[in-house]
Amino acid sequence: MIHKREFLRRNLPYDGRIKLASYYNSRHVRVPVKAAQITKAVRWHASLLQPVTGIDPAQLSARSLRAGxxxxxxxxxxxxxxxxxxxxxxxxxxxxxxxxxxxPIFQRLSSKMFNNGSYTFLPEDWVPAAAE
Known part of the structure; x- marks a missing residue:
């Protein structure tokens, strides 16, 4: 939306090819957002929350957002x-x-797989005897 507005302001057609990870500065120049800027912001906020979360900000980066x-x-x-x-x-x-x-997700699934320990074989199924 911000790119569309800027193109309209300049009376230019907008074709949607501008990357979303950019913004316009006070002189209306498009500035791409760099991973280092995002990492810096993530680490700054994480440092504020470190007493609560216990997460070391140095372990976070822009790539953490993708995995997260x-x-x-x-x-x-x-x-x-x-x-x-x-x-x-x-x-x-x-x-x-x-x-x-x-x-934690897979642990919940395993209990569902075995119906919390309550399961039976179908009447026509059989379990082979243990090999001797």
Missing amino acids: GAMALLAGQCDTNTIKLLCRWHSDAMMRYLHQQSL
């Missing part, structure tokens, strides 16, 4: 194909980001 967003989607029970699409992953690389954070 994907984890939030996974925790919200979003399927992995949708996460890949939204985060623009073309492979299963996102699983590297998610596997460590997903343990």
Whole structure:
């Protein structure tokens, strides 16, 4: 929306190709947002919250937002194909980001798989005897 407005102000057609990660300064010059700027902002805010969260700001970066967003989607029970699409992953690389954070989610799933320990075999199913 901000880019559209700036183009209208200049009486230029807007084709939608301008990257969203940019802004216009006081002289109406488009300035791209750099990862270093985002990292600096994330770390500054994390340092304010460190007494509450216990998270070391030095461990956070702009890339943390991608993994954090994907984890939030996974925790919200979003399927992995949708996460890949939204985060623009073309492979299963996102699983590297998610596997460590997903343990609580998978623990809940395992209890569902076994119906909290209450399960039976179907009448026509049988369990083979143990090998001797």
